[in-house]
Amino acid sequence: MDNSPVLQIVLLTMAAGICIPVGGFVASFERIHSQWLEKELRHFIIALGGGILLGAVMLVLVPEGIENMGDSVWGILFIVAGGLIFFYIERLLGFHKNESPQLLGMILDYVPEAIALGGLMALNPASGPLLALLIGLQNLPEGFNAYRELKQHNRHGNVLGKMTLFVVLGPVAGLAGYFFLSEHPAILGAIMLFASGGILYLVFQDIAPQSKLARHWAPPLGAVFGFCLALFSHLLLSHS
16 A cells, blocks of 8 residues: 555644644743733633534534434434543543543544544545644644643643643544545544534533633633634635
């Protein structure tokens, strides 16, 4: 098998994944206007990340997942399963209103999209770079939020170093999509729908409540802008 697509998948998914620690690096400058950053920018970017995740579910993961499963109504069960499993995980590990909903949401978004990128490179390689760019744009605000969450619970640890490890998830997922799941679209669709259910649960249980800030307009606008960014990404891909 030609190794050129393999190299392209590794480079594209790594480039998209590097945006995770880059977003975390930007968030690390919390001493600059810290009060403003804490109250305004932080809530805006939390809402922006939530809007992007919601847009990714509605415009990418669910439509692609349903299509890959042959428009079967049974696909709904995977969405429900994703929500229920993450409800159970949250209760089991005590994530409620604390640990890392943005981090979990980012992984649930990043991994299936990287898998989809790998599958896309087997079918339509020309669209791969654009999809990688859009995944990277999503990872920037999600990486920012994930850093803030991890820093809160790992004050003396190397948070950026830990976040950099997530970059490896992209190539692994992309190559899996290229070698295995491109020939099994139903399995790829089920993964996308399962991830969608988990994201929806995290957005409405943890991320949206965190973004609320009394008597401020920035957080709700952040959610609108995030969704519009996901829609813009979807429209670009549909016309590529």
